[in-house]
Amino acid sequence: MEKFTSHTGTALPLRRSNVDTDQIIPAVYLKRVTRTGFEDGLFAAWRNDPEFVANKPEYQGVSILVAGPDFGTGSSREHAVWALMDYGFKVVLSSRFADIFRGNSGKAGLLSVPVEQDVIEQLWAAIEADPTTQITVDLESRTVTCGDLVAPFQIDDYTRYRLLNGLDDIGITLGHEADIAAYESKRPSWKPVTQHA
Amino acid sequence: MGKTLAEKVWDEHVVRSTPGEPDLLYIDLHLIHEVTSPQAFDGLRLAGRKVRRPDLTLATEDHNVPTLDWDKPIADPVSKTQVDTLRKNAEEFGVRLHPLGDVEQGIVHVVGPQLGLTQPGMTIVCGDSHTSTHGAFGAIAFGIGTSEVEHVLATQTLPQAKPKTMAVTVNGSLAEGVTAKDLILYLIAQTGTGGGQGYIVEYRGAAIEALSMEGRMTVCNMSIEWGAKAGMIAPDETTFAYIEGKAEAPKGAEWDAAVAHWRTLVTDADATFDKEIVIDAADVTPFVTWGTNPGQGAPLGANVPSPDDFEDPSDKLAAEKALEYMGLEAGQPLRSVKVDTVFVGSCTNGRIEDLRLAADIIKGHKVAEGTRLLVVPGSVRVRNQAMEEGLDKIFIEAGAEWRGAGCSMCLGMNPDTLQPQERSASTSNRNFEGRQGKGGRTHLVSVPVAAATAVKGTLASPADLSADLV
Numbered sequence: 001m002e003k004f005t006s007h008t009g010t011a012l013p014l015r016r017s018n019v020d021t022d023q024i025i026p027a028v029y030l031k032r033v034t035r036t037g038f039e040d041g042l043f044a045a046w047r048n049d050p051e052f053v054a055n056k057p058e059y060q061g062v063s064i065l066v067a068g069p070d071f072g073t074g075s076s077r078e079h080a081v082w083a084l085m086d087y088g089f090k091v092v093l094s095s096r097f098a099d100i101f102r103g104n105s106g107k108a109g110l111l112s113v114p115v116e117q118d119v120i121e122q123l124w125a126a127i128e129a130d131p132t133t134q135i136t137v138d139l140e141s142r143t144v145t146c147g148d149l150v151a152p153f154q155i156d157d158y159t160r161y162r163l164l165n166g167l168d169d170i171g172i173t174l175g176h177e178a179d180i181a182a183y184e185s186k187r188p189s190w191k192p193v194t195q196h197a
Numbered sequence: 198m199g200k201t202l203a204e205k206v207w208d209e210h211v212v213r214s215t216p217g218e219p220d221l222l223y224i225d226l227h228l229i230h231e232v233t234s235p236q237a238f239d240g241l242r243l244a245g246r247k248v249r250r251p252d253l254t255l256a257t258e259d260h261n262v263p264t265l266d267w268d269k270p271i272a273d274p275v276s277k278t279q280v281d282t283l284r285k286n287a288e289e290f291g292v293r294l295h296p297l298g299d300v301e302q303g304i305v306h307v308v309g310p311q312l313g314l315t316q317p318g319m320t321i322v323c324g325d326s327h328t329s330t331h332g333a334f335g336a337i338a339f340g341i342g343t344s345e346v347e348h349v350l351a352t353q354t355l356p357q358a359k360p361k362t363m364a365v366t367v368n369g370s371l372a373e374g375v376t377a378k379d380l381i382l383y384l385i386a387q388t389g390t391g392g393g394q395g396y397i398v399e400y401r402g403a404a405i406e407a408l409s410m411e412g413r414m415t416v417c418n419m420s421i422e423w424g425a426k427a428g429m430i431a432p433d434e435t436t437f438a439y440i441e442g443k444a445e446a447p448k449g450a451e452w453d454a455a456v457a458h459w460r461t462l463v464t465d466a467d468a469t470f471d472k473e474i475v476i477d478a479a480d481v482t483p484f485v486t487w488g489t490n491p492g493q494g495a496p497l498g499a500n501v502p503s504p505d506d507f508e509d510p511s512d513k514l515a516a517e518k519a520l521e522y523m524g525l526e527a528g529q530p531l532r533s534v535k536v537d538t539v540f541v542g543s544c545t546n547g548r549i550e551d552l553r554l555a556a557d558i559i560k561g562h563k564v565a566e567g568t569r570l571l572v573v574p575g576s577v578r579v580r581n582q583a584m585e586e587g588l589d590k591i592f593i594e595a596g597a598e599w600r601g602a603g604c605s606m607c608l609g610m611n612p613d614t615l616q617p618q619e620r621s622a623s624t625s626n627r628n629f630e631g632r633q634g635k636g637g638r639t640h641l642v643s644v645p646v647a648a649a650t651a652v653k654g655t656l657a658s659p660a661d662l663s664a665d666l667v
Binding site for chain 1: 212213217218219221223225226232235236239244247251252253254255260261273275276278279282293311313314316319324325328339340341342343344345347348351352353354356389390391394395413421423424426445446447451454455458461489504512514518548558572608609610627629630631632635636
């Protein structure tokens with residue numbers, strides 16, 4: 001995973017709440033067996049509409065998504081995170097994220113940043129007034145900066161540490177192999193198994 | 198101080214706990230399917246890693262498989278690639294797989310319980326958000342992404358921050374004809390899609406205890422639709438009776454030891470929850486959704502709401518967009534909504550009890566002209582059981598389509614999809630835009646409402662059918 005310390009870029013204002021993962025990437029686009037190439041599926045149904053905000057020329061090359069509340073609800077598909085990243089997004093801001101989406105984004109290296117809805121509103125207004133507006137999301141100081149606006153955000157220390165250092169979760173866990181083996185040796189014998197000797 | 202059910206099960210699975218880090222949680226059962234696993238196996242291969250515990254892993258084919266001609270090669274080449282990839286991976290990594298044609302093939306959340314693999318006090322994960330279903334047995338069960346699937350395959354553990362706990366107490370009893378599905382749709386309409394976020398929810402109270410295992414699974418299944426990390430119900434005699442004798446259930450002395458432990462899996466009298474919600478079951482009536490998220494629901498007897506009914510500006514905007522997408526007029530009675538397709542199935546309502554209930558209502562009626570009824574059993578075992586009971590004949594005589602097992606129209610990854618602007622009444626779990634097919638319009642309903650709607654051609658409850666006879 002790539003390290004994430006700070007990112008500055010232009011942003012897409014997505015004035016919608018409850019953007020579920022079926023909207024981020026419809027199920028018909030999930031049939032690939034690779035980890036990349038999902039950008040075509042991103043917001044696929046909405047992108048058919050020429051008026052959809054992401055289709056507007058002024059919002060090409062954006063790398064930060066500013067969305068309404070309850071972003072990423074629904075299906076656990078990590079493809080939603082991959083599609084956002086494949087499209088070019090590095091950061092998503094929303095006042096509330098679904099748990100699975102937020103977990104998935106942290107694993108894949110997309111930074112999901114929770115900020116208050118009034119911050120989202122201010123960002124929407126700033127971007128819509130001037131689509132070249134630059135937003136900086138700094139993981140080190142846990143702040144979102146846009147002009148005079150400086151808004152703090154919460155992220156747990158562990159996820160922040162992993163993202164700052166680009167660490168692979170599996171590698172970290174395998175470092176605790178002895179603990180896992182010790183736990184396994186104490187599991188009750190009546191726990192079910194899927195294969196029988 | 199005492200512990201909640203969730204805390205007991207959590208604490209029993211902590212492999213390692215360090216301040217400032219998430220707990221490392223042991224996973225008792227890992228269920229996998231063709232859509233969210235290919236990249237995880239690929240990751241293992243690239244890193245030269247093995248599946249640590251193939252004996253705690255089970256794979257089935259469900260999300261994209263056809264429900265017609267399932268004995269022939271899969272026609273859709275992309276679906277075929279995913280299924281073939283799963284078969285190849287299962288063989289290479291030594292994972293037990295129930296492929297198309299096998300009696301245990303079906304929706305992963307129907308298969309686990311029917312095999313007796315889903316048991317109280319377990320931790321169960323799957324690359325599917327409706328893994329919350331298994332919480333009906335008193336397990337901590339939740340959906341994970343593909344990176345986490347890879348993590349569990351490699352280590353049989355997951356780093357997880359301990360969620361908060363919430364109690365949803367449902368007092369009283371559900372009226373006749375009101376089901377677990379109505380209850381959970383009612384609850385989600387109260388809380389919104391984010392109301393459960395960050396919590397493991399324990400459903401309790403007389404109305405929950407009175408539910409069958411199928412009903413409990415329906416409630417826990419839709420926990421994710423109000424954002425909960427997981428939903429759970431304390432195991433009791435109903436739970437034990439359901440598990441006993443199943444293929445992978447403990448036997449003999451092992452059974453006794455297991456049950457003795459399971460009986461301890463209840464929230465202690467002096468335990469406290471971080472949040473509590475109390476519902477009176479008598480307030481729940483047949484409930485349907487009118488919008489494009491599961492929280493946008495109303496009693497079947499109500500009218501389609503107006504965006505002006507909502508105070509919160511983002512709710513108002515969401516309602517406006519939903520009505521436009523759904524092609525509905527504010528103030529229109531929900532009972533006047535004409536339905537093109539009725540779907541009975543999914544991990545929410547595709548079990549034998551659901552099919553029995555649907556057949557009981559359909560029996561002696563015909564599916565309305567211009568409406569189609571699709572009945573998709575949750576697994577091959579459910580399908581066989583239904584056929585033994587003659588339910589298939591009732592459906593076919595009424596003019597329904599009797600299909601093979603799988604996720605089918607719940608998410609439209611296989612050929613079972615809605616056409617643009619086509620409207621469904623669906624016993625599934627999500628009414629998102631395009632979920633059942635691009636431009637498709639979904640109303641989430643209970644099994645009785647689905648069956649009555651198929652007969653009437655408009656959103657209806659079984660009571661509407663008997664009224665016609667008078």
